Amino acid sequence: MDEKLTIQDIARLAGVSKSSVSRVLNNYPAISQELRERVMRVVREYNFVPNVTARGLAGGKTRLVGVLTPPLTWPAIPEILRGVAEYIERTSYEMVLYSINFENPTHTDVVDRILSLRMVSGLLAILPCDLTPHLLRHFERGLPMVMINDQEPPEHFPCPWVGVDNRTGGYQATRHLLDLGYRRIAHVMGPKRYYCAQERYEGYCQALHEAGLAPDPELLLQGEFDPASGRRCARELFARERTRWPEAIFVANDQMAYGFLEVAEEQGIQIPQDVALVGFDDNLVSSHVRPPLTTVRQPFSQMGAKAIELLLMMVDPDHVLPRTRASQDGKHSQAGAGMTPAGGPLATAAAGSDHQLGARAGAVLEASAPYRLDGAIHIQLDTSLVVRASSVPA
Amino acid sequence: MDEKLTIQDIARLAGVSKSSVSRVLNNYPAISQELRERVMRVVREYNFVPNVTARGLAGGKTRLVGVLTPPLTWPAIPEILRGVAEYIERTSYEMVLYSINFENPTHTDVVDRILSLRMVSGLLAILPCDLTPHLLRHFERGLPMVMINDQEPPEHFPCPWVGVDNRTGGYQATRHLLDLGYRRIAHVMGPKRYYCAQERYEGYCQALHEAGLAPDPELLLQGEFDPASGRRCARELFARERTRWPEAIFVANDQMAYGFLEVAEEQGIQIPQDVALVGFDDNLVSSHVRPPLTTVRQPFSQMGAKAIELLLMMVDPDHVLPRTRASQDGKHSQAGAGMTPAGGPLATAAAGSDHQLGARAGAVLEASAPYRLDGAIHIQLDTSLVVRASSVPA
DNA sequence: GTCTTGACGGAAACCGGTTTCAATGTTATA
């Protein structure tokens, strides 16, 4: 029944031309109410949905965005994707998932192959690691792109970016321990080559400084962001004579903190009675480890949602401020195209955006394709502290 | 440079017709070596990749398969998807991810909307829960589909299915405990409405039976497959007087086992010294809980790979046994289409398949579109026992 | 009342491929 209807069929059934049906479906402004209703009646009656593929070919825009991720088994990825998926579900776009094994030496080729298909109208790159320079080339050639990354990029990094404020996060963690009365607070840094490790450390120093304390080099350790290095640091610390132990430890990510918990259990060290512990990230597991980990929460799913919102604005600016350009040069808006509810979910979502973002978005409309910003949008979301048993004696 | 080339451009540059270029790219058999080389030289020189969208429109097959999943934050999902992604990466197909919130009452509408776009040529439905009957309707209308599910379907369930042998899994868990010398072994079942819960229980009974033991009704509890119900069962069990405790417990999934670990820790019960524990699933976390959980491993990523392999065979049978049909009626094969390495990854993958699967696949070639099997393929993969500290006293 | 203007909607071109159909040159058959 509602199987293989084409726009031609609908046109015939409604007694109008193909072009008219197309215009109705795409919310072309200069259409008489009567025509619109005549067409929509048939469309609804037969439950017609235009063929995406044909639409993509003719209109030059596939309603697909690519999402490039590390393996889904990495801690934060599923949560980020949840945010992306929940947002995308409310739009007329779909998500093509490219889960890349970044350890594969040919991954730049993989990316090129993907993009050369010209199937996706935009790309969301999640934690692209060392792929960044390569992706940047594509961006500069005109591919709409947004990055989610825990490395805050340099100021003039051209590509839109979403992440968190690591400095403040480090501050929150340390401040929490100070407020509990701890004074000898150790820090386990991430690898120095990562900017975020540096920033979290700076937040730690700042909090100490405000409390009138100076960072003690003896209480600074260096890890690799994985559980193994966490175990190593823990052993090193707990091997010292008891008087040289810290009272509390701020570990730069949850993975390393898990290592601490394991070693503590092995050695019969009570957390938080003997040593308090705070992590960073709030991975899903962190509330299930023993004891539940106090940690600085990164709003992963919100990061995903924000990033995809940004990307869709780049891919299809008309969604954001419908009509603006239409009234200028006669080009019609595509907002609410097809079967999505009138008004368009994107419009409402954009209304709830950061003020800064909204302002910048205006600039987008002025720019001509391919999309390009003179000053890039970098969105920094807030971290928040989640207090659990590992830092608070019962 | 290699930006907006069309097949027309390539044809002109090579001094041949569009059709010839298309045929070369699609491995049409009746092509002279000379023409092929002439075209391929240009294709390689300009690094040409045909536009997927146009291909989809003209050929009637989008090279997209949909993957329908519960929220990615569910335990097994990322691993299943990893298997899917790794397989798909080696083909010329892409994966469109639909992450559905099954708690949303309108999810059947969501599915309909997705499928009515006719964007994906096939659908992999992962743990579709109560969506199964609805999906089945789409399958019976001709949509190529494979389900991954922990409920082994009834024998004449028409849709291809991939899962594990829950009965044997339950047997393995129980047998392991028996081999360690335990005799009073409790079982915490999943909800009776799930067939897999029933099957795991049967495996448990069978192992007991072989050991000359009868299942003790006092040692059978009923959970809901979530940590909360695990905690409830644990409290109930440990509230009994010590002599009525079991020596070991086989819990029907890891989630509930986590609940047991939590309660045990609260109450100072040593695992496995006081009570041994075995779970089911081997979620990623299960090796990181304290103590690490002995459990029956479901090969999730392998399930994903197997299922997507099956789906691609249904979507494009030519991939599997190239040429067979071509020689019959002149229709040419599409194997190795486009830029994928000659021979086609699918062909080699299929060669390594179950014998049974290969045999059935032959039947696929005979069938005319829409794809349909008279007897459905149900693939049951093997579970394996992963021994960790929770069942083995150190 | 005629001319201008703009709203409206149909015809046709177009997007970039695949597939059918027919024409050509070759080779095998009689």
Add this chain to the structure above:
DNA sequence: TATAACATTGAAACCGGTTTCCGTCAAGAC
């Protein structure tokens, strides 16, 4: 040697939409 059969390739139709171009008609201007 004439001819049927086949291999090879180009021309054109087609997939199902979007967008351009243009003609028509009604309202407003002079």
